[in-house]
Amino acid sequence: MPTNSAPAKATRREWIGLAIIALPCLVYAMDLTVLNLALPAISAELDPSASQLLWIVDVYGFLVAGFLITMGTLGDRMGRRRLLLIGAAAFAAASVVAAFSRSAEMLIAMRALLGIAGATLAPSTMSLIRNMFHDEHERQFAIGVWIASFSVGGAIGPLVGGVLLQWFWWGAAFLAAVPVMVLLLVLGPKLLPEYRDPDAGRLDPVSMAQSLSAVLAAVYGLKRIAEYGADARGIVMLLAGVGLGVLFVRRQRHLAYPFLDVTLFQRPAFTAAIVAYALAGLSMMGVYIFMTQYLQLVLGLTPLQAGIATIPWSLSFTVGSLLAPRWARRWGARQVMVRGLLIAAAGFGITAAVMPPHGLWILIAGMLAMSIGMAPVFTVGNELIITTAPPERAGAASALSETSAELSGALGIAVLGSAGMLLFRLWLAPALPTGMDTVDSTRALSTLGGAMTVAGELGGPAGVLVADAARTSFTHAMRAIALFGAAMMLLASWMAARLMRDGEGAGHAVQVADEATGA
Incomplete structure (x- = not known):
């Protein structure tokens, strides 16, 4: 009652x-x-x-x-x-x-x-x-x-x-x-x-095999593409993972007790939270792999100094995660999600403005804004995900949330990492000295680390030219990926504003669910 x-x-x-x-x-x-x-x-x-x-x-x-x-x-x-x-x-x-x-x-x-x-x-x-x-x-x-x-x-x-x-x-x-x-x-x-x-049915071995195979194949394919580029094996494994995922979702529609309740995506708050979570994970991992290299190979920091430079990222994310409930209490889940995503977009925008001689401080400022903005997305978003789902399916809903984070992170590393390195090569190639050895130019265009190694071996004016061009090209690539991340955050904030309503939040979902179950 x-x-x-x-x-x-x-x-x-x-x-x-x-x-x-x-x-x-x-x-x-x-x-x-x-x-x-x-x-x-x-x-x-x-x-x-x-x-x-x-x-x-x-x-x-x-x-x-x-x-x-x-x-x-x-x-x-x-x-x-x-x-x-x-x-x-x-x-x-x-x-x-x-x-x-x-x-x-x-x-x-x-x-x-x-x-x-x-x-x-x-x-x-x-x-x-x-x-x-x-x-x-x-x-x-x-x-x-x-x-x-x-x-x-x-x-x-x-x-x-x-x-x-x-x-x-x-x-x-x-x-x-x-x-x-x-x-x-x-x-x-x-x-x-x-x-x-209490009403759970039997575990479906076919669904278990499909979900496991789909995720493993997709993650393996993405990681291989991130490491080797448009590798045939990586592409085949990624496509196989997508195909198995489609079969898995289609099977769930016909099961009395599915592994994945696809009807959850009919709930706007759930869809908005999952999409925002995934886009945040994709953008964050995509730009983070460039940040770590920028700190060491462009700014010349030691590994310890680079690690210290990333501490504000972790601390501000932790603080933001703990403060998000207070913000949600004051402004509501919808406003916190939208505002958090806009702050994250601003953080990506600040990162896209990195340039000497203040690159380190601009990057740290971007990190702070990104992590403060994304913390509510993860905290409030996860709460919306597990409480919008029925209480008996909270485990499956939370697993879906974590899986989306894993896949989006791998996708960010593979796709954005590959795209960034492609831009790096496009900017660096015209700047390399004319008459440079083919082997050296190939090594220089492979990675920023490879370019710096070649620069050290060349020495003299040619080495300085290669090193400066590589640092500049890598910085341009990182800035481009950061701009993409800002666009993704703006898209996610627009979706959250459209799909969520003021007053719609986890508390309402919990109350409805508790009343339905007599809790």
Whole structure:
């Protein structure tokens, strides 16, 4: 029976539970970056081939992306807390075995298991927040903490890896996750509620295979295109992923209990949030890969100095994620989304204005505006996604949100990265010295790093000319990609303004859902 009573406020148990589920999310994100500094030590001890080394790095992210939809749907069926605890136990066990791997093949296998276990964390924790926090503003703040944990984890990954490698062997980078997962296993059953869909049907193996294959093929194809350009294998894999994705979506329309509820896209707020989330991820990753190279190869910063220069990005994103609920309370979800996207567009625009001699400070200003603007998109957008969906499908909805972020990020690196390097070559080619050796010119046009190496080998006026032309061409390419990102943010803000209505937000969706279920 409908009731107008206010949603129950969270107690100390829910807030402590939030801290418990934020920690594994931090570890999940940290594991994406913590290994980077350990690669030289791993190479020296395990002697992997070039292909094996690539798989050691990439297989974790591949399988996380591939299994997100499956794990989100599985959590709705078997219980979100139960799946989270199973995933935590598997993550801890695989981390221990990975730390003591004796071959490249063994380490690749453990990284694959870590990816599968890691795929349980994001959809399970996000959907548990949906059940733990019924007050709209408390839930927005909780999701802000959840989003911030991923940002902090990704930012501190290299730092944690560096500290551990300073005092221990490379396997210690994996062991850092074990205490966190053990803490989750001990306290999770006491602090976290269980929730499953009581009317869930049988798990559809065909849908599971289609979703997994589609995402894996698409991510692999995008990553290969980003690394090798318009590579035939990459294009074939990308097209195969798209084709399998189409088959997967068509199958869902005819299932009584689908993996992906396509009717969710009939809800304007859900569509606006997913599209804004995806466009933000695409634009952010597309420009970020240029920023890191700009800091080191154009401005000449050391890796440590470049890392310090990106700290404002992470800090402002974290602060923005935590402040987004207050902004939503004041202006409403629609206005926060629209204004956040406009601020992000301004940040991309500032980045597009980078030029000497103040390039570093202009870039930092652009980073601050981008991250402050995109933080509400991720926080408020995720809340809209999981609360616009029915409560029993919150796990699948959160998995769809994370999958869109993974795919858009990979798409940003592949497509925008390739487009930016094409522009780099178009600007650099006419500026190279006449009569330059063909081999050297090919190396110079391949990457900014290649151009700087060639410049160093040439020396003299010719070397200076190549270096200056390469830095200028790369800066122009980064500015062009930043302008594209600004356009994407403007498009997303227009869609949010059109598809969302004032007063339409997660709180309304939750109230309707709770009344329908008698909660």
